[in-house]
Amino acid sequence: MSVFPKLAFGLAISAVAALAAAQQYPTKNVNMLVPYAAGGPTDTVARVVAQAMLKPLGHAVIVENRPSAGGILAPEAVKNAKPDGYTILIHHIGMATTPTLYRQLRYNPLTDFEYIGLINEVPMTIIANAKVPAKDLKEFLAYLRANKDKVSYANAGIGAASHLCGMLFMSAIQLDLLTVPYKGTGPAMNDLLGGQVTFMCDQTTSTTSQIKSGKVKAYGITSAKRVASLPDLPTLQEQGLKGADVGIWHGLYAPKGTPKPVLDKLVSALQAALADPDVQKRFTDLGAVTYGKDRQTPAALQAHLKAEIAKWAPLIKKAGQYAD
Numbered sequence: 001m002s003v004f005p006k007l008a009f010g011l012a013i014s015a016v017a018a019l020a021a022a023q024q025y026p027t028k029n030v031n032m033l034v035p036y037a038a039g040g041p042t043d044t045v046a047r048v049v050a051q052a053m054l055k056p057l058g059h060a061v062i063v064e065n066r067p068s069a070g071g072i073l074a075p076e077a078v079k080n081a082k083p084d085g086y087t088i089l090i091h092h093i094g095m096a097t098t099p100t101l102y103r104q105l106r107y108n109p110l111t112d113f114e115y116i117g118l119i120n121e122v123p124m125t126i127i128a129n130a131k132v133p134a135k136d137l138k139e140f141l142a143y144l145r146a147n148k149d150k151v152s153y154a155n156a157g158i159g160a161a162s163h164l165c166g167m168l169f170m171s172a173i174q175l176d177l178l179t180v181p182y183k184g185t186g187p188a189m190n191d192l193l194g195g196q197v198t199f200m201c202d203q204t205t206s207t208t209s210q211i212k213s214g215k216v217k218a219y220g221i222t223s224a225k226r227v228a229s230l231p232d233l234p235t236l237q238e239q240g241l242k243g244a245d246v247g248i249w250h251g252l253y254a255p256k257g258t259p260k261p262v263l264d265k266l267v268s269a270l271q272a273a274l275a276d277p278d279v280q281k282r283f284t285d286l287g288a289v290t291y292g293k294d295r296q297t298p299a300a301l302q303a304h305l306k307a308e309i310a311k312w313a314p315l316i317k318k319a320g321q322y323a324d
Contacts (some may be wrong), residue, residue, distance in 0.1 A: 010077070011181055013319070022085075022260075022261040022262050023049065023261050023275075024027070025084075025085050025259075025262045025265055026085065026086065027058045028059060028086065028088075029061070029062050030053075030057065030059060030061045030062070030085065030088060031061075031086060031087050032046055032050050032061050032064065032088050032090055032269075033062065033064045033066050033077055033078055033087065033088070033089050033090070034046045034063055034071065034090055034231065034282070035065045035068065035071030035072070035074035035075065035091055035094065036060070036065065036067050036156075036160075036184065036200050037065055037067040037186070038065045038187075040091050040184060040185045041092075041122065041161065041185060041202070041203040041206045041248070042250065043065060044205045044206075044220050044286065045076045045122070045134065045205065045229055045250050045283075045288070046063050046090045047063050048279055049061075049090065049119060049270070049273055049274075050063050052273035052274075052276045053081050053269045055272070056272040057265070058270040059186075063113040063124050064146070067184065068097055069157055069159070069243070070094065070157065070158055070159030070160075070310065071159060072102065072106075074089055075091060075098075075104050075107050075109070075112075075113075075157070075252075075253075078253065079106075080106040080255070082127075083114075083256060083257035083258040083259075083280070084256065084257070084258070084262065085254060085258055085262035085263070085265070085266060087254075088116070088121070088197045088250070088252060088253065088266065089113070090250060091250070091253065092249060092250050092251075093161060093162060093247075093248050094159050094160070094161070096109065096251075096305055096308035096309045096312055097159060097308075097309075097316060099309060099313070100249050100312060100316040101159050101316055102159075104247065105205055106178070109124075109305060110254075110305065110309070112294060113256055114252070114255065114256055114258045114263055115248065115251070116252035116253060116254060116263065116267055117251065117252055117271070117299060118249060118250070118291045118295045118296055118297075118300055119249075119250040119251060119252060119270070119290070119291065119302050120250055120274075120283055120288045120289060121223075121247045121248065121249045121288065122203040122204055122205055122247065122288045122289075123203050123221050123223035123248075123287060124203055124204070124222040124247075124248065124285070125132065125201065125202065125203075125221055125230070125233070125248055126140075126160075126169065126201050126218065126219045126236070127192070127200060127201070127202070127210070127216040127217065127218050127219070128192075128199035128217045128219065129192050129194075129197070129256070130193075130195075130217060130242050131195050132199070132217055134301055135259040137198065137219045137234075137236065138240075140199075141183075141241075144175060144177065148175055151177055151178070151198040151199070152198050153166050153177050153178065153179050153186060153200060154178070154182060154188040154199070154200040155180070155182065155200060155201075156181075156182055156183075156185045157179055157182060157184065158181060160183065160185070161202065161203055161248040162188065162201055162202045164200050164246065164312070165177055165202070165222065165244075165246050165248075167243050168243070168246050168315065169201055169244045171244075171318075171319070172242065172244035174241040175242070179318060180197055184247065185202060185206050188200055188202075189202070192216065192252055193210070193216065198278065203248050203287075204227060204229060204230065204288065205286045207285060211230060218230070218233050220233065220234060220235060220236040220239055220241070221233055221234070222236055222244060222247070222287075223245065224245060228284055228285065228287070229286065229287040230287060240279055243262060247289075249291075249308075250303065252266070252306070255279070256324075263298065266299065270296055271293055274296055275289055
């Protein structure tokens with residue numbers, strides 16, 4: 001047998017072996033990389049989903065936190081991972097904003113990944129430390145304008161959900177306020193509770209308990225409708241503030257080139273997890289809205305990501321806030 005037939009035979013054997021492995025997937029635990037620190041909003045969503053995917057997959061999904069500024073390390077690691085379905089990525093709206101925020105990004109969200117599906121959308125809340133005297137949004141906006149040189153806005157770092165919400169909020173109220181970036185939601189929230197910063201905007205997954213306990217003052221929800229977990233908190237829209245609507249959506253991704261049989265199993269496992277009543281209740285308690293099954297698909301995530309990149313790019317460019 002000449003060299004070329006041997007090579008062709010070897011490639012054929014490898015292809016058959018790869019197909020067999022894909023059809024048997026999974027045979028071991030799956031790692032789900034999270035771009036942010038443990039205990040944060042995206043980590044909370046990741047752990048709920050990972051636990052629920054155990055049953056349909058038959059193997060555990062291990063959450064692995066890869067925190068970094070802008071949440072760029074986890075996507076880069078998944079891009080470079082072996083495309084066998086054993087390393088996947090959960091990410092939020094940051095997947096759509098990093099291409100503009102980072103001008104030398106080492107991955108392309110539109111070309112370097114396979115899409116699994118959308119998970120949920122989490123509204124944001126405008127909250128302030130307990131010392132702020134304003135009783136409602138109208139008074140709060142008046143307070144910000146009267147003290148624009150003294151107040152400060154906390155966020156979890158460039159590219160974080162709280163950074164994006166703050167950018168949109170300040171654009172909507174036409175105020176340029178002092179911004180204080182932190183290395184994560186936890187430190188930002190701690191300083192807000194301590195009164196070192198005036199206000200912030202963050203996901204209901206991390207603010208609901210603080211609002212219910214009365215430790216912070218809440219002035220509005222960024223979604224179009226009120227959320228079940230905070231029924232008495234009005235939306236910004238219904239209080240007359242337009243242009244500050246934002247939801248922090250989450251999606252699931254795999255490395256480019258992951259075999260279709262593997263992707264199909266991951267899509268099925270995600271859909272089974274999101275159909276779990278316990279998962280739906282958990283998300284509802286956190287103020288999150290689970291996407292319907294028609295959005296829990298690769299095509300829906302791809303279309304949503306493209307639309308979000310197109311939406312945020314001009315806003316970020318106008319603000320002139322870049323991470324590099």
